[in-house]
Structures are given as C-alpha cells and as structure tokens.
Amino acid sequence: MTGIELRHVRKQFGATVAVEDLNLVVRAGEFLSLLGPSGCGKTTTLRMVAGLEYPDKGDILINEQRINDIPVHRRNFGMVFQDHALFPHKTAYDNIAFGLKYRQVERADIERRVRRALDIVRLPNVGDRLPRDLSGGQQQRVALARAIVIEPDLLLFDEPLSALDANLREEMRVELKRIHHTLAITAIYVTHDQAEALSMSDRVVLMRDGRIEQQGTPDELYRKPASEFSARFFGQVNDVSATVIAAADNGCRVKLDGGPEVDIAGIRANTGEPIKLFLRAERAQIGLSFPNEPGFATFEGTITTCDYLGVLTRYVVDVAGVSFVVLQSAAGSVLRPRDRVTVRIPSDAWMKF
Amino acid sequence: MSARRALRSLLGALTLITYLFMLAPALVVVVLAFNTSPSSTFPMTGLTFRWFAELAQDDAVLGALWNSLVLALCASTLSTVVGTAAALSLSCFRFAGRGPMQLMLTVPILVPHIVLGVGLLLAFRVFGLAKSFPLLVIGHMAMTLPYVVLTTSHRLRAIPANIEEAARTLGANRIQTFCAITLPLALPAVLASSLFAFMSSFDEVTATLFWLPANMQTVPTQIMAMLQFSVDQKINALAALLIVGSVVLAAAALALGRALSVDEQRPRGKRT
16 A cells, blocks of 8 residues: 655746645545535646646655656556546446556456456446446446556546446445555545545645645544634534623633623633634524523524424524524424524633634 | 418428429439530430449540549548547536637638638748648648537537446546546547538638649539539539538438437436
C-alpha cells in the first residue's frame, strides 16, 4: 500500500488561483475525501495527483519520491470520473481490459483479471455490452472495474456518484466502501456532498478557496468545526449575537441580543464582550414542556413556520424576538405554527469561532 | 385535423416538386445516354450501350478519367491527413495564432474558385514554379482542406476530454490514446470529410483550368473541351457514369458512417 503527500502545492489558471500552498498527507490504505463547494480547488488537487495537471509550485511525493514529472500514464493510479468516461466504442469487457493492454499482461491473464474485476463490482454478465446499453449505475460500476483492474497504487474518485439519482447514489456509496475495504487500497475521493464525505471517509479534508479549511475524521469535523464555514458546511446552523454578562473558567453567561440570558459551557470570554454564538439546528429541541434539568437552558417561544421534510421537521421558533431554526424528528409531531412551545438547548451545544 | 392533413400533403407535394426540379435534369442525362440517336433528342429512338462502348475506346476521356482519379485521390488523402492533424491541434490545444490559423484553414471555402485559381497561378509565377501535377494537387488540397478541418474538428470537439484522460490514467500515452480512442471515435467524420474532399476535387473545374499543366485534362475540363465542338452522346454517357458513381459513393459513405459511428448521445441511464 502507498500513501501520498502534497507539499506547498500551488496551481493557478490564468488569474484564478485554484490551489494555494496546499499541504496534505494521505496515509496508506486510508479513504480520504476532499470536500468543498465548487471552485474550492478539490478537483484541481485530485487532477494534480493523477498527473492531469502540473503543479506550478510544490511537490507531490510517494514514499518520499517526487512524482511531479512522472507522466499520467506511468503513475499507475486508477481514476473514476464524474460521468464515468467509458469508451463509447468499446464493450464493457474491452473498457476494463484497456489498461491491461499497456501493461504486458498475458492474454489468459487479462481474461481472468477482467472477469474478477466484474465480479468485484457485481456485474458478471455484461462484458459484451456497449456502454450505451448499460444503465447509469452499471456504467459507473464498469468505470470502477476499469480503474481497479490495473491494481493501482492509488484510487482517485472525481465526484463519481453525482450523475446518479438519489437511491442509486446511496447504494453505490455502500458498494464503494465495500470495494475499498476488499481491496485495501489508498483512495482519494472528491465530492461536494457532505453526506457522502461523512459516510464513506476515514478522514475528511474540507477545502475553501484553494486552501484546507479543516481536516479530521468525519466525527471531528461535525462535532468540532474550526470555523463558521466548517460549521455551516455540515447542516443548518443558527447564529445569534450576544453580550457576555458573566465570565467563568469553564464557561460564561450571556444575554442574547433582544432575548433571554443563557449559561454556556466550554466557551471562555470576557465580561462585557460582544460575541457571536452558533448552534446546530439539530442540537436544539422543542416540546410543549421539559422537566427542569441542569445543563440545559429552556425558553418559551412561538412556532412561526413548520417544514415537513420526511424524517425530520424543520421549525422556526421565535423566542422573544430571536429566531431559532430547530430540526427535530418528525415522528409523532403534532406542533403547528402559532403554538406556544419550549425550546431546550444543552449548554454545551453552543459554538464560538 | 383535416386542415393539418391537407397542409402535410401540400408540404409533401412541394418537397417532391423540389426534388424533381433538382434531380430531373440529371435523370434526363442518364436516360439519354442510352438513346440510339447520335444527337440528344426526345423522344428516344431506341436503347443502346453504343455510347458507353465508344467512351471505353476514347483515349482522351480515359486519360482524363485516370488523371482525375489520381488527382482526387492524392488531394483528398493529403487533405485528410493534414486536415485531421490541423483539426486535432485546433480542438485540443490552445496556442498563439490559433484563431488566425482556424480562419486561414476555413477561408478557401468562401473565396470564389476563380480567385483561388488566379491567385495560386500568380503565386507559382512569383516563386518561378512551372505548372505541374504536384502543384495541381497542392491547389486542390487548399480547396478541400476546409471540409476536412471543419467536419473533423467539430467531431473532435464533441469527444469529451475526460474519455481521453481516462485512457491516459489507464496507461496509454498520448499517441496510444489518439490511436485507440480519439481516432476511432472521430473516424466517421474523417472518412466522410475525405470522401467529400475527393468528390469536390474530382468535380472542380474553374480553378483547375488555371492550374492544369500543358497536355493534361481532368474529366470536367475534358467535358468542357468536348462541348466546345458538339454535344456528343459520349458526353451523356460519361455524365451518366459520373452521376451513378457519385450516388453510389455517397450512399456507401452514409452506410459506412452509420456502421462506424457509436452513439455519442447521453447514456440511457438516469441522470439528475
């Protein structure tokens, strides 16, 4: 297994800086996601690793060896493209066998390896079909088989599921994870879909404007966002302006602007300091009433809107002039707009950047 | 509903009349080629293959036919090779002078052939070159190159870049990628345009008259020469052969293109 390292990598297209001073280590066997909005440099980074773009500055290293100048076709990295990029004039079998033809593999061996790759992606009987006769999901599986049959040192994914519909995407996510596990191979996965990145990756690298915003395990990124950008990237976030009215070692007491006073755990601030607080919509709860418990703040409020989302319902609650967005399981929901409710927020749910 | 049907019949009739208007003269030529009367008269006096037989004996015509075939073959082959290379560089690379180059390669299609004819002839003079067969080929290349460049570069641009990139990540270098992926996908366009180049070179008369070396005729110039003396039935026979030949060639090209082309449309699978 091989890991890969990027050191001070920079890439510019015309006047646009796509990637700026990027440092990244991908460990051997790891499934790493490059996540970010479009234009954040994630695809450019992947293409530089693949050798399809040449970095303006910096080094890309494998086992401490600089590979910047090794051309694409000698890198032995398998790549799966966004719209699968199958060769339209070749059958599924020939698509998969393509890479082996340039690798001095014997005929009988080609046959064996292609069959095995088709088995791994669970498509044993489509070898003689042309891409146009395959469904979207099958096409993506053939593209995956084509990338893994060459036994690559690194597997690169460029938003491979974004062209599929939602159900298929879900199914392929599980498949990709299984195949990654089966092959025990280092993988870099580019996506703009936070759910994809969180559910599949060992580690997620969140990018913004050509730089790394934050990296860590999916859990770390979700629980301990390092910035407002990170926090907002994984779901809906409330932001509230407040003024510190009392400070302590392990927290403080603030007055929300125009709203009630709240105790906050884990955030240190100076008395009198204006601060901006953030709260994930799913960490707040609403109900008709809650028992008084330590570690929670409760406020009275009025529901202004309800959006039924299926599994969840999104409520907007007005608490003395401050609007809170609350995401709550939709099961058994009986709350309606204009209902008087209690909002309960754990004192450790607040975030400050 | 009935108004719509009437409109459709009207459209059908109009289409038929248009085709008739365009094709009837050609048909008349083919039919008259079998007429026994030595002058092109109607009604026909009888059926004969005599004019074709005479044509086969006519060394001037056979020589012209041979010249035209060799000329069209040379010009279209060279145009195809050079034009495909040019199309490839125009559609795959960004380089200084790309715009002007594209313009230069397309402009001969807009310039009247008489201007091209005189222009190249003057250019020959400036460089002190005598009229010769190779120069004639070069002239025809200049005229047929735009067809190849336009058709092929259009096709090449329709091939998604990531297909070629996929081939390269799989271990094929640029040349292998071109041979295994790009060329097969562009082949229908390349073949169609080379056929078109062949036919337009075979047909060309205006500029060819300026460039022909002494004592050399192509089929169109030979026909012109023959027409100066009389309307010979042999001309009808020759014209009939050319018409049938063109139709067969065009049909063959269409069939070949259809057999080779792979559906480049969006895949059938669901997309969001």
